[in-house]
Amino acid sequence: MVGLDTQNGSAVQRRLMETAPRRSWRTHLIGRPLPTADAPHQTVGKAIGLAIFASDALSSTAYATQEILVVLAIAGTMAFRYAFPLSIAIVVLLIMVTLSYEQTVHAYSNGGGAYIVARDNLGELAARTAGAALLTDYVLTVAVSVSSGVAQIVSAFPMLFRFRVHISAVLVLFVMMMNLRGVKESGKIFALPTYFFVVAMYSTVIIAFIRYLAGNLGVVTNPPPLDVAATAQIAPFLLLHAFSNGTAALTGVEAISNGIPAFKEPKSRNAGITLVWMSAILGSLFLGISFLAVHIGAIPSERETVISQIARTAFGGVGFFYLASIAATTVILVMATNTSFADFPRLSALMAIDGFLPRQLAYRGSRLVYSRGIVALALIACLLIIAFDASVTGLIPLYAIGVFLSFTLSQAGMARRWWKSGHLQPGVSSKEAGSTLRHDHRWFVKMMINSTGSLLTAVVVVVFGITKFAEGAWVVLILIPLLALLLRGIHKHYLSLARSLNLDEFGEPPPIPRHRVILLINQVHRGTLAALRYAQNLSFDVTAVHVSMNRAESENLRGAWPLWGKGTRLLILESPHQAFLEPVLRYIDEISNQRQPNEIITVVVPQLIPEKWISSLLHMPTAMLLRLMFLTKKNIVITDIPYQINGAAG
């Protein structure tokens, strides 16, 4: 009589969906559970898609130029003239990465983040490395973006400078709360700030450029003082270092490749076009900002951002337009963290399903968001912000290594894929994990594009490692391999677990020859009787055990038991020294050493549940303590029978 009751199941399921969601203590903090908060996106067109997925990438323009200048400043302000050529080199890199990702977008129409592409084409080591690199950089994205956002605020309102760490932490926690409540990633709410930023930045850059051509732009008035003294010569190492810092502009370019399923059909085509548009905007804004920064003589400083200096100069002072463009920059920077808040837990869940991270991360919380991942991300980002005093320049040496490592692995994976595709017979398709592979007659060109992209980004990773090593990159260079090792350890645990649980060469478990039930009792009361009733339902073999702490109480019990005990054996353990748990432990140890193989002992513990939570401090968590004690013993089950106390007598 095998009952695969799944039809009945879906009926129950349907009814369940109609019942009201459960309330809990979290309800007060993060709102009522939202059953549809994270329901599959409404698909979006290119314009909205750009707004949703571009905030992270575009917001990088707010700090990339400044971080180039910071390095050049070590060789004096004369070195600033290298900023624009370096920016051009970075844009060339951007173009290569964009071409590469455009191919990924077409190959992985269900979403092709670096982890998936590496896993499907390069195997476990690459997947773990990509995963570790991405997780690291999502955290850094939050820290850098928020710190840069706060730097914009501080530029406009210098008196807030000494609160920058506080403001940053509050903003991170704010975005965290919004995500715990279940922010809809899709939706037009994202369109407004992104386009506001694009318009504000282009206006600033174009006005400044017109004034530059007209010859009346001038230089920035009252620039902030340089934070560093010029102590070095211009040298290739310095230029490479500045280049490394500037590549932070490329972070976020990969966001669209994760979000392909959100686009309207034809998904890949729409996502690809959006990607190209995004890169075009990103590249042009970045070049414009770099050009202007040098020409107005902007000074990189923790006190006033380069963006603020450009806006101030373009609009001829601190007026409405200046404040608008600062506001736009701040908002997009804070919004950029939202991409991390969506992708970090989603990647964690993906890796948890693959057995590289704890299973718990694969499950969503009551708001249907991955609450554990969201909270973890926010807390680590806050710690980083505190440790680095919300300084973008302090955080930058750690940043972007992970992103470029994942670029490298992702594109290497794509190159491998084209290679395999080229060696398939036309018309034959191979079902690789994740996506279907067909012969592509342009495989060689595509392979070359991805290979070049991979090679270039690999070189950038090496340049990062060398030029930023002493400033902090060493932390990341140690952290990512350690994380990858940890992921391996977790994976091995799950694999060995599966082996030791598998049913090959394993018959039915032997039957239970005897089921002894031990009922712990203090006194005879209603809770005891409920537990006794349950115990007798479990087995005929019930022994009531009482630890005598108090002679009078024990005598009462002994007197009452014939009346209430329903024929159950009563065993009174003496405890002359008021120890409670120890006599019970010894007794259970004793009988468990004497039992037959596969005999089961269930300890039934009546547990009083007071109405008010605080009152539970007045009761021993006996079942919990016993459960901890017997965790590693075979065939001992601790069951607490909760007995709810309803206030006064009744």
Added chain:
Amino acid sequence: MVGLDTQNGSAVQRRLMETAPRRSWRTHLIGRPLPTADAPHQTVGKAIGLAIFASDALSSTAYATQEILVVLAIAGTMAFRYAFPLSIAIVVLLIMVTLSYEQTVHAYSNGGGAYIVARDNLGELAARTAGAALLTDYVLTVAVSVSSGVAQIVSAFPMLFRFRVHISAVLVLFVMMMNLRGVKESGKIFALPTYFFVVAMYSTVIIAFIRYLAGNLGVVTNPPPLDVAATAQIAPFLLLHAFSNGTAALTGVEAISNGIPAFKEPKSRNAGITLVWMSAILGSLFLGISFLAVHIGAIPSERETVISQIARTAFGGVGFFYLASIAATTVILVMATNTSFADFPRLSALMAIDGFLPRQLAYRGSRLVYSRGIVALALIACLLIIAFDASVTGLIPLYAIGVFLSFTLSQAGMARRWWKSGHLQPGVSSKEAGSTLRHDHRWFVKMMINSTGSLLTAVVVVVFGITKFAEGAWVVLILIPLLALLLRGIHKHYLSLARSLNLDEFGEPPPIPRHRVILLINQVHRGTLAALRYAQNLSFDVTAVHVSMNRAESENLRGAWPLWGKGTRLLILESPHQAFLEPVLRYIDEISNQRQPNEIITVVVPQLIPEKWISSLLHMPTAMLLRLMFLTKKNIVITDIPYQINGAAG
């Protein structure tokens, strides 16, 4: 077939006593469990009894005189001449309290602390107040004694002054660890330091006195500077304040009344004689120290104690005898805290048994000591020491109020008892809670003695409250009533609990009409099969429930179930958004809303127990989460079936 299996029980009991005690993580920290550590004392004679119970009282002489001088110093060093007359007044008070307690010792041969006497004779309010007062003062005794002990060390080694808080905290934690290991309170180990102190102090006082009579004592050389400037006139308020400070000398006098059972027969007589001896030593030492302090011109100071100044002057410098007497003083002060460490948890346990404190405090830990009470005492005392910078003068305003309040209540209780005794017919005895009451023909004299004692100490409490109010006594005057209220709240909880659990007007609980068992499963593996076997043992009505997180896994399960499921229904709950707990919660809510009254639902959760503790972070504590969710729902039982994983496949 009622089976009162207690004979078999004591056989098991005997065997249990022979088995080795369990090991646990605490073994490493506080040693192996000591089954007999706190076994009933070997009874002791008067000499050892004095050594055991007098350390707290005698050690008070180390700071009482100094704290009188501290107050008088506000009116200038000329005011010091009042120190000796005030000391005489305090000794008169000591004599009254001793007479009073001598009567208690005879009336309560099983131990008559203030809490017991107040409870038995004055009722609940007095008992709660006495309990709250005593608990407060035990904490203060630890803080004051250790601080004073460290002040002696610092007097001899001034370079340690800035480490006084650290040294104090380490000493408190040391005494705590010793007590957690199970120090034997009885034993000759206590005799040595107490008599060492008595001999050292008497030698110092007598030598100084001889030199004084011979006229070559002189004054203290290089006295420390006065901490305070003389800003007040000598006034009655100042004298009362100084008197209040000095009464700290009386703290600890009550210790013998708690310890009567430890004495050899005739217990009461021996304890009474020991009490008188202790008071005689205490009074004479205190008077001697006060007399000498004034005559050598000792200056009260945080830098050098008055004891140190007297010893230095008596022995003519910092030599062997000086160091010996400082060492003796330090040791007895630290040992004095041991009385609190024994009495605080013992009183807590007593109050817990009476339902005024959480039940857990009534149980001993694995070393057969009341570990919770010991740790609580040490931590609160450490916080006090840190808050008051290990300053005796800072702590004194809070001190002794509790002790004198408990003196007052205890003696009022005794007076009440004599009154009742006087109104009993001769030859009739009345079994009052705690002790047997007989007619006493000297009841009136005894009542007058206790009444006078009670009245005097009550006056002292009022004087304390007024003179030390602003300096810190207000804290205690708020704290003790609050504590007494808290004790009332706890008591009410237990009373209402007993009412709502009592079996009057309560028949048998109704039978269980149906026992539904829900078995949660992820996959079919050995752990699942063990849980299924258990579930089928519970009831014929088992439904296996699976939350589908992953289509492939669910299909595997659906395929494997007919083979392994032994005919159990399988219900697959869809979870399109990767929520795990919520579908289960909704399903259980659903079926629990439909069930008949008294139907029971047991949720069986297979719980994998990894070999290494750290690996359990990789598994969902599903049962624990469900248990929290259903705590307040009737007749839902969550049972986890632990399945121990033994490393690799096997």
